[in-house]
Amino acid sequence: MNETRLVTRRMADHPADSHTIERYEATGGYSQARRSLQMGRERLVELVKESGLLGRGGAAFPAGMKWSFLAPARPAYLVVNADESEPGTYKDRQLLERDPHQLVEGIIIAAVANEVHHAFVYVRGEYARPARRLQRAVEEAYGRGYLGKDIFGSDYDLEVVVHLGAGAYICGEETALLNSLEGHRGEPRLKPPYFPAATGLYGKPTIVNNVETISNLPHILELGADGFRKLGHPEDTGTFLFSVSGHVRKPGNYELPHGITWRELIFEVAGGLREGRTLKCWIPGGASAPWFVPADHLDLEITKDATGRAGSMLGSGAVVVMDDTTCVVRAAQRIVRFFAHESCGQCTPCREGTSWLEMILGRIEEGAGREVDVDVLLDVADNISVGLAWPPRMTTICPLGPSAVSPVSSITRYFKDEIMAHIHQAGCPLR
């Protein structure tokens, strides 16, 4: 099964220098940015709406619709979310590192479409090299007059600031990101307002989009809405970057249209499992997502809706594959530990509850579990994410707390016996 390359085309064709401005321009780069200045706001927003582009940051919200929510007050800001920190997700990294000008061109288009003159890119703190590459690209764009005053000789001004985060996953949540950018603690803001498009950075209307979302814009302009739609699934247009990791033979980023099945993704695209291993389960959309198991989900179509109906999400596209050597208690404990560690600490249930879950799972894994722990586990989880429903019914401000519940609900649902075996054998039955 072949990839459908759009945002990863250039890096595949020119692996040595896809990040340079020379290569970028030699392969048609910045022509769509120039065009966007001619097209004007309304047509751009319309185009993106028609393209059906869904946000690639995790929530899969229609990008054009988000733009049309932007409040009329000015100044307004554009913020590109490059905080990519979800365990298993590493697609934005590649886009930043290997094709930064594509992002810059996307930023120009998005800025023009939203009448924005100040854009910020918030890059994950640990992404030193991607940030350097991007910074370099921004400087080059300034140098050629594509950013700054009167870009491309028009009378449009656009400033772009690259900002490095300080190592907090929660700053990927868009309102925590804005707080962090403003110099505050990285804590999600209260909702409402539901969208920064109403009140965002410095209290001004703000568009927050993911790196991949923005990187798609030059291609939408080039292909037109129909051309873009045709590439993907009718409901989920364009391509999607899957970061496949775990127990597969060929882990990596794959750019694919929606609509293939999990079987195809895991066994064809990613090369299947190693000799003698069988598939135990996988996480379909990042650490926050409830897990899938072969018996129920292997032949499901990969689309937003099909995944949602099956009780999970595609999220940020991180697919983590686990084979039969995996201790699911241990796997769940590691994921919960991640969320507990990354909780901002505002909400009581997330601050206290995720660590409690981590401790109980840790005890079970070490062989000090009690039968009652399973009930406690489920009830603590229920007090963070009521009914363990999906999408979660949260008792918290943001979805991070409920994210920590996904592995708990998954293993208690599919692997209850394995948990009980840990308890009864006072340790891991797989070891």
Next chain:
Amino acid sequence: MSEHTVRIVVDGRELEVPKGELVIKAAQDNGTYIPRFCWHPRMKPVGMCRMCLVFIDSGRGPMLTTACTTPVADGMKVDTTDPAVKKAQEGILEFLLINHPLDCPVCDRGGECPLQDQTMAYGPGESRFVEEKRHFEKPIPISDLVMLDRERCILCARCTRFSEEVSGDPLIEFLDRGYHTEVNTFPDHPFRSYFSGNTVQICPVGALTATLYRFRARPWDLVAVESTCTHCTAGDRIVIQASQNEILRFLGVDAEATNQGWLSDKCRFGFGYINSDQRLTVPLIRDGDGFREATWGEALDLIAQRLGDVIRTSGPDAVAALGGARGTNEDAYALSKFMRTVVGSNNLDCRMDDTLDAEFLAATVDRALISDIDRAKTILVWGPDLKEEHPTLYLRVRRAAIGSVPGLVSSNSDAHLAAAAGATLVVVHPRATGLDPVADFKLTYRPGSGAELLAQLRAGEGRLAEVRAALAEGPVVALVGRTGSTEDPRLAEAVAAFVRTLPDAKILPLARRANTYGALDMGVAPTLLPGRVSISEETFTAWGDIPRKPGRDCRSILEGALAGDIQALLLVGADPVRDVPDGDLADRALDAVPFLVAVDLFLTDSAGRADVVLPADGFGEKEGTVTNLEGRVQKVNAIVPGAGQSRPDWSILDDLARRMGSSLGFGSAEAIAKEIAEVAPAYRGVTWDVLDWEARDGVVVPGGEGTQPLVYLPADTPGPIIKADLVLHSARTMYDDGVTMRHTPHLHRLAPGAALHVHPDDAARLGLGFRARVVGSSGSATLPVVTDPSLARGVVYVPFNQPGCPPLGSDPRVTVEPA
């Protein structure tokens, strides 16, 4: 349903509630209490504790939602009793308790702890948490006044929000994140805030405790009474708590009209002096260089005889009285009546030559209320640094200037706060003030040149024209007072006169000392009679035949003593040697006067020179009324007995009158209050009954049956412009060497100390080293030098009344030389 209300349903009950109100508040005002920890009605909601989760249905089905962050909307249905709601709330409590040390038996909050109470009401039976609890080093001092126990903290952000939003000194913050989040201060930056005690009061657990109160009492052992704070003139409402006849704690009361629940640390912790073992407990009579103890009878007879002699030989005008602003209105009324009817003299003044004209303070036209600040479009502060001298007014003005309206849902972003429209704030003061960070305009001037600035404000260009334009936007509230002791008191009045030329402007005249307004209203001034009546007003007949010629004010009394015209001087809660800016004059006057009587709590610098010293009851030891800067009359109440044989001022004066063959006719403080309510026109009808039972926020006089015969128009005579190479600004700080502070050691320690603040350029120009000698018009001192680039060049600043520094005089001209 009006345009200002919406209909919602709470637990099946249909309610009509104000638009925009938060669900938690709307429910509470209608009798449904939703449990909460982090929400506080005076701060913006943060939705952190999640305790207030209830079902809210805004048309898309019931969803668990925090009631403290959700504004009501028409048709909204709220369910606070559903089992799922109960389960969520129990879950939150369990989460809060898993790491709570449960050391209630040794916790100050035990017995008055919201966490304890809510656990009883909503909590799970027992804990399922078998893991190791989170540990922190047990209580750590985060300032001289506050201790922090992070293990008890439930991370509700009340303290951090208070210091950021309300007091504006964000010294206490969250550190780290998630499970390891802790409240703490930054290294080398203790929680040194004038308002730190408020965080102790609003902390919902025993995480923040007051050093002073720790382990002193259990809530169920305390007796309490509501009263009015008299550290400054704002009239802040407090609760005084005592155990076994000792005052242990003050709490702020949320009175909308005044302090809205907040107190400065001086108000909250500044009661140590009441319990001091240095209090005067028996009358003293001079005996050579010292004193001997005497009985009341002996002491009062001696005073009666000596006053009688002076009146007989030199006439009643040879007798004078200073003070009366530290007691109650009843005390002040007694002093006023004593001087007028028993002595026959108008030489009395409650002011210490450090404030403004008596008529202006008592009876200016267009007087504002404190709450007018909230609604002002523009606020002008041309007077003392409110943060230092009127701390709760500072909080109120700050809030109005920021424009953050509590109860409004907003994101937790500063920028968002700033976006909510606040009043335009104009601050005029010779140096930096606490309000500067939130001021839209700050005008600085050299002491002595205020009149010049005022003229420019009336007609100047550029920035001054901008300020003038801002002031043209009413409603304007102008808080005017004397910026410091070297400023001509007439300047503030001239500012008020200017304010009156603005459309839609009101004035709050500022005087600082305790019950100054009450004392003026009782006629403790050379030109005033009780109830805002001019001394020449013949319709005031209640006291029979009294002298009608205006008497001497404070300065003139001291000068008279020096000249030999004043033969006997009564100090009633007055310490002119420390309080009068021309300390030198006071010093010599007290030495010169042949007969000096002091009624006081302590043997102050002034009382130490008296011939007879009488011990008086202090705050918390007597009942009465006081009047704040708005003219609001409120009760003060007694909770402990006085020290030793001390008595209230009124009773001392009543006794003295009888021994002088006259009578004031008083039986009790309440009887005096009745007399005031009859004879003082502005106070007509304001009896204790009314204050105790009807008027929750006191009565602003003249109210109801009251009238105000004297209505004063501020004079537009700002005084001369004084220029010199170096000019002195000297102003009070919250903590100083005043008598109550001196006997409240833990606050006295916090006084900034005597120092000469000077611009670095001036320090270099004058060749100043570590110490310098400053010579003022009426005093001099050698002081440590502090360079302060925020000062204008040519201005030096010396904080007033600091340990080790006498007053330097009221003239701005000074000289400074290296020492």
